[in-house]
Amino acid sequence: MANPDGERIDGPLARLIGVMMLGGFMALLDATIVNVGIGTLARHFDAPLDTIEWTATAYMLTLAAAIPVSGWAVDRYGGRSVWLAGLALFTAGSLLCALAWNAGALIAFRVVQGLGGGLLEPTMLTVLARAAGPKRAGRTMALMSIPMTLGPILGPVAGGLINAHLAWQWMFLVNLPIGVLAIALAVRVVPAEVPDGAGRGPFDVVGVLLLSPGAIGVMYGLSQAATAGFGAPRVVVALVLGLLLIAAYAVHALRSKVPPLVDLRLLAIRPYAASVTVMALVGGVLFALLFLIPLYYQQVRDHGVLAAGLLLVPQGVGAFLGMPIAGRLSDRVGARTLVPAGGAVIALSTLAYTQAGTDGNMAVLAACSVLTGLALGFVGAPTMASVYRTVPAESTPSATGTLYVLNQIGAALGVTVVTLLLQHRMADGSGPAEAFGTAFWWMVIAAAVLAVAGLALPGRPSYEAPEPAAAAKKASAEEARRG
Incomplete structure (x- = not known):
């Protein structure tokens, strides 16, 4: 049994935490920046609010779909590769969003951002949990909780300032210098070899076809219920289908011979x-x-x-x-x-x-x-x-x-x-x-x-x-x- 105070966070782990905090904070901050700017985007693209709100909804749903896949990807390709892929997707998606010519293009490019964000957050925790080990888990997770908590809080402030004083494109362009810096630092700091356990098995195709759409259905149903109520047909259909798909995934995960995406x-x-x-x-x-x-x-x-x-x-x-x-x-x-x-x-x-x-x-x-x-x-x-x-x-x-x-x-x-x-x-x-x-x-x-x-x-x-x-x-x- 080790010292009950655990172990201190040393130099390599501290640098790894700092670098990953930068990328994680970028993704969390951007989500709420865009939510604040929905009205600005609707006016610029001359689009109705129920259309432009899909810039937020598409990001959220893509994030929900990508999260279950990230665990398999880390085991298959290593945390560093998945982290860099997430940073690259999110940064490229940010640039494309700033170049969007209409509401449809903006929504499509937010999907690219969502894919990157869905890889970033789970990968960040996985890599750091393995690097810290159980003795330093508390201190490490405390530090990583800072961007997870401050991002959604500071996003509305940053969004309000940008919408008051800058062009709408800056809601996305603000990510470019952060993303480029995060990639450059990650190449140097994030370890190339991350323990992968027994995860280099075949991809759980059935699992992803059940769990990702199931998560999307539940998230979409809940987001629509906030305005339409739980009795609205689209809400009922989305929630029922989502829950049925997740239930089917549970049966599959408990019986499958292929390592499941999420081990229930x-x-x-x-x-x-x-x-x-x-x-x-x-x-x-x-x-x-x-x-x-x-x-x-x-x-x-x-x-x-x-x-x-x-x-x-x-x-x-x-x-x-x-x-x-x-x-x-x-x-x-x-x-x-x-x-x-x-x-x-x-x-x-x-x-x-x-x-x-x-x-x-x-x-x-x-x-x-x-x-x-x-x-x-x-x-x-x-x-x-x-x-x-x-x-x-x-x-x-x-x-x-x-x-x-x-x-x-x-x-x-x-x-x-x-x-x-x-x-x-x-x-x-x-x-x-x-x-x-x-x-x-x-x-x-x-x-x-x-x-x-x-x-x-x-x-x-x-x-x-x-x-x-x-x-x-x-x-x-x-x-x-x-x-």
């Missing part, structure tokens, strides 16, 4: 299953708050888009301060102590917004946002670290794919639920302040559920050689006997 047998490892479940809840809480808070400031407090985006910065500051602390503590005490405490703080700090109304003290709300960000750091980083402490190294790509798919679905579901709550309350004749108060109460409940779910996470890490692969094999053998 890992869910037999209870600490891992608890970790990915909590990460789905984290996605829902984080993105619902990122949606609600700026909208509250715009619709209830009459702030502009840029001002509302700037009022998210305190949450980013809290997350930036909290994650390194949470990472160090995670390597000592584990997620079971930190995550419930973080969830409880999120619930308490969100209470202020339930009572804010039209004249709530802005300084108090900003302080609560700092606390929320700090608590999110104590939830996200330890949970991600527990994911990589509870699976064998050869299963890291598959574990990352499951983590990301569930986190994205949780995020989409969180935004959908609060959107429908707002619409329902306003349709009942409630004013904006009352409607937002109700939505924030639901966020308090969601944060409390997150705190309770955190009790199922692993406790103090032991850093002994993991044996979860045996548990997964045992569960698979029992399943085979029952079948």
